[in-house]
Amino acid sequence: MNVAAATGRLTLDAIGEIGRIANFAARGGTAWFLGPFYWRAFGGALARIGYASLPVVGLTAIFTGAALALNIYEGALFNVEAFLPQILGVSIVRELGPVLAALMVAGRCSSAMAAEIGTMRVTEQIDALSTLSVDPFKYLIAPRILATTLALPLLVLIADIIGVYGGYLVSVYALGFEPTHYVTNLVDFLSVDDVTSGLLKAAVFGFLISVMGCYYGYKSRGGAGGVGSATRTAVVAAAVSVLASNYLMTSLLVEV
Amino acid sequence: MTSTPVKVSIRKLEKAFGDNQVLRGVNLDVAKGQSLVVIGGSGTGKSVLIKCLLGLLKADEGVIEIDGVNIARQTGGDRRLMARQSGMLFQSSALFDSLNVWENVAFRLIYAEKKSRKHAREKAIDCLAQVGLAPEVGDLAPAELSGGMQKRVGLARAIASDPEILFFDEPTTGLDPIMADIINNLIVERVKALGATTISITHDMASARKIADEIAMLYQGHIIWRGKPDEVENSGNPMVDQFVHGRAEGPIQMQVRRDFVSKK
Numbered sequence: 001m002n003v004a005a006a007t008g009r010l011t012l013d014a015i016g017e018i019g020r021i022a023n024f025a026a027r028g029g030t031a032w033f034l035g036p037f038y039w040r041a042f043g044g045a046l047a048r049i050g051y052a053s054l055p056v057v058g059l060t061a062i063f064t065g066a067a068l069a070l071n072i073y074e075g076a077l078f079n080v081e082a083f084l085p086q087i088l089g090v091s092i093v094r095e096l097g098p099v100l101a102a103l104m105v106a107g108r109c110s111s112a113m114a115a116e117i118g119t120m121r122v123t124e125q126i127d128a129l130s131t132l133s134v135d136p137f138k139y140l141i142a143p144r145i146l147a148t149t150l151a152l153p154l155l156v157l158i159a160d161i162i163g164v165y166g167g168y169l170v171s172v173y174a175l176g177f178e179p180t181h182y183v184t185n186l187v188d189f190l191s192v193d194d195v196t197s198g199l200l201k202a203a204v205f206g207f208l209i210s211v212m213g214c215y216y217g218y219k220s221r222g223g224a225g226g227v228g229s230a231t232r233t234a235v236v237a238a239a240v241s242v243l244a245s246n247y248l249m250t251s252l253l254v255e256v
Numbered sequence: 257m258t259s260t261p262v263k264v265s266i267r268k269l270e271k272a273f274g275d276n277q278v279l280r281g282v283n284l285d286v287a288k289g290q291s292l293v294v295i296g297g298s299g300t301g302k303s304v305l306i307k308c309l310l311g312l313l314k315a316d317e318g319v320i321e322i323d324g325v326n327i328a329r330q331t332g333g334d335r336r337l338m339a340r341q342s343g344m345l346f347q348s349s350a351l352f353d354s355l356n357v358w359e360n361v362a363f364r365l366i367y368a369e370k371k372s373r374k375h376a377r378e379k380a381i382d383c384l385a386q387v388g389l390a391p392e393v394g395d396l397a398p399a400e401l402s403g404g405m406q407k408r409v410g411l412a413r414a415i416a417s418d419p420e421i422l423f424f425d426e427p428t429t430g431l432d433p434i435m436a437d438i439i440n441n442l443i444v445e446r447v448k449a450l451g452a453t454t455i456s457i458t459h460d461m462a463s464a465r466k467i468a469d470e471i472a473m474l475y476q477g478h479i480i481w482r483g484k485p486d487e488v489e490n491s492g493n494p495m496v497d498q499f500v501h502g503r504a505e506g507p508i509q510m511q512v513r514r515d516f517v518s519k520k
């Protein structure tokens with residue numbers, strides 16, 4: 001086959017897919033606000049996505065913070081006791097907290113969403129919803145999107161705190177820093193903007209992760225194999241969209 | 257035919273998937289309170305027909321009238337309004353496995369009609385009793401039930417909000433003959449009690465004879481025969497004859513590679 005033609009077709013396919021995902025996201029994102037509200041479905045999603053992700057996000061944050069402290073210490077040439085908390089704080093709050101938490105949630109939740117919704121699709125449960133006068137977008141999609149979009153900033157906030165604390169532990173107990181110095185250097189240097197930009201990113205990541213999980217689950221076809229490949233695609237799409245949108249948002253946020 | 261008003265009327269219904277023209281102009285009327293059974297070989301489009309009627313698939317062409325209102329072009333809210341008066345028993349039961357049995361049965365009451373959970377639960381237990389299941393079953397998960405029990409729960413869910421139209425997609429497939437007969441009896445009994453109009457599809461001729469007021473046969477995208485259950489034996493139609501008597505030889509050629517099958 002002609003290479004140019006193949007590339008063209010791939011590009012068109014990709015644009016078509018992005019269009020379908022955007023359409024799906026718009027439907028899922030707005031469905032909630034039109035009511036009826038399925039609070040029970042929302043609460044369940046919040047518990048599964050937010051609360052149950054705490055341990056894995058916390059572990060990721062504490063180890064990352066600790067390792068980061070060692071790396072910065074190793075690389076610093078002078079005044080490390082002032083620099084370390086500052087660099088560590090900014091790195092975690094602006095970049096690593098949101099991205100790592102989002103990647104963990106992407107692995108945990110977009111796969112679970114795709115598998116749940118995909119199984120419901122291939123076992124006709126989604127058709128059954130419609131025949132029982134319940135809109136699948138309101139009952140299945142919207143609560144998950146809303147829950148993830150709200151939960152991820154909270155998770156990131158917790159990840160920020162735990163990550164910085166991981167750095168603190170290493171600095172104080174392994175590197176022999178003065179505890180109060182660590183805290184004052186960190187607090188003086190970090191701005192509110194640093195924190196809010198990270199949380200804003202997190203909300204976008206949460207939205208993207210849940211859209212990918214729901215979209216690939218919703219359109220899966222053909223039994224267990226279909227659900228399996230939907231799950232795989234969902235995780236990859238969620239992770240890639242987190243990383244790509246992170247670059248995009250960072251470049252916008254750094255400008256202002 | 258009869259003087260009772262027509263509940264469901266289908267005209268020139270067409271549905272294709274790509275090159276696969278499944279329905280090629282189906283015409284069918286069902287009178288109010290009647291039970292129609294659609295028979296036909298595997299893959300002739302029986303499920304597609306029912307899904308078009310339910311709005312789960314969008315028909316390419318044609319008219320579907322329910323109480324004289326064309327719903328074939330309706331979408332979204334209007335469509336759900338119409339869905340409100342129908343109930344569906346899926347071939348696979350399609351119970352929600354994240355909810356327990358009584359929540360499944362009461363699903364429409366809780367989530368669409370916004371009834372209190374207490375009221376919905378009472379109604380669900382009542383519906384379970386109607387299909388011969390004890391109240392304790394209500395607290396089990398669907399996965400803990402046998403296939404026959406799942407079918408009964410599916411039936412209870414379909415009838416829970418007293419629908420005017422009921423759809424049954426192969427209600428007895430995969431059940432032992434006794435359980436199949438129990439389900440058949442339940443359908444006949446419940447439908448009589450509700451006064452509902454029903455459209456069922458099945459391969460199972462025993463079931464068809466039992467639950468049908470009329471039988472229609474779908475073949476190559478058309479309804480090729482329609483008649484009373486006692487006429488089906490001597491329909492004079494070679495296709496119906498072959499189907500009813502389950503013969504491999506006849507005008508209907510299944511898509512089977514015989515050479516390949518016999519070599520194995």
Ligand SMILES: Nc1ncnc2c1ncn2[C@@H]1O[C@H](COP(=O)(O)OP(=O)(O)OP(=O)(O)O)[C@@H](O)[C@H]1O
Nearest residue numbers: 273276278296297298299300301302303304305459
């Ligand atoms: N969603 C779909 N996408 C593409 N093709 C489909 C779809 N649903 C059904 N078909 C095709 O339509 C045809 C009819 O399918 P249908 O499920 O209605 O058969 P059926 O009469 O119910 O058969 P069975 O008795 O085996 O259940 C088949 O050729 C099938 O491949």
Ligand SMILES: [Mg+2]
Nearest residue numbers: 302303304347
């Ligand atoms: Mg079928």
